[in-house]
Amino acid sequence: MTSLKRIKIDDLVAVSLVGIDRFFTRENLSILGAREGDDSVDNTTAGQNISVNDPENTWGDPDLYPHLTALGFGAHQIQQVRAAWKKLGLDEEALPEALDRAEWMAAHASECLRDIERPLNYIFKSLKNGMLSPPPGYRSRRQIVADAMHQRAEEIRRLEQQYFEDAFTVWWHELSEAERKKIDGANKVGALHETHRREYFRQHVYQPLA
Structure with a gap:
């Protein structure tokens, strides 16, 4: 598989792309102790995707989702999203694409999240309901x-x-x-x-x- 490193995406952030087809494996998204049935964001655990030295507390390369991270989206939220997708019978293989769309929304907040009072909660709840619709102007990583x-x-x-x-x-x-x-x-x-x-x-x- 072709390795592509430090490709600048839309002049927003240079990210490390390990491969064209996959940007996550199930191991990347496996976080223990997911809480189900909670649509609110717990600020005490939000953004817990920074400790890249702790494999049980990461949900992928932080450079892939800098704007989601800045909003406070992290390991705790991805736990709950995965649990919600599992209950809905959704294919987790599509989750990286959903996160990419959410990252695009966070990166283009003035256009995609205009008039949204609580952007993090809005994105979090939307992800728990399944695949996000492509935001305006969205281009996938592929x-x-x-x-x-x-x-x-x-x-x-x-x-x-x-x-x-x-x-x-x-x-x-x-x-x-x-x-x-x-x-x-x-x-x-x-x-x-x-x-x-x-x-x-x-x-x-x-x-x-x-």
């Missing part, structure tokens, strides 16, 4: 990673093509007139001279960047 990969690939292709053209120009410029005529004379299929010359260069001379 989409963000795919877009970043596509942009990077496009830039690499552009640079490779530019390098090829530059190398061809230098090579052709340094050939003698006799060498140029010999190469053009090898054009047995009637291709355009520029096409034939570049193809000859690609096959017999060009060395791509490592």
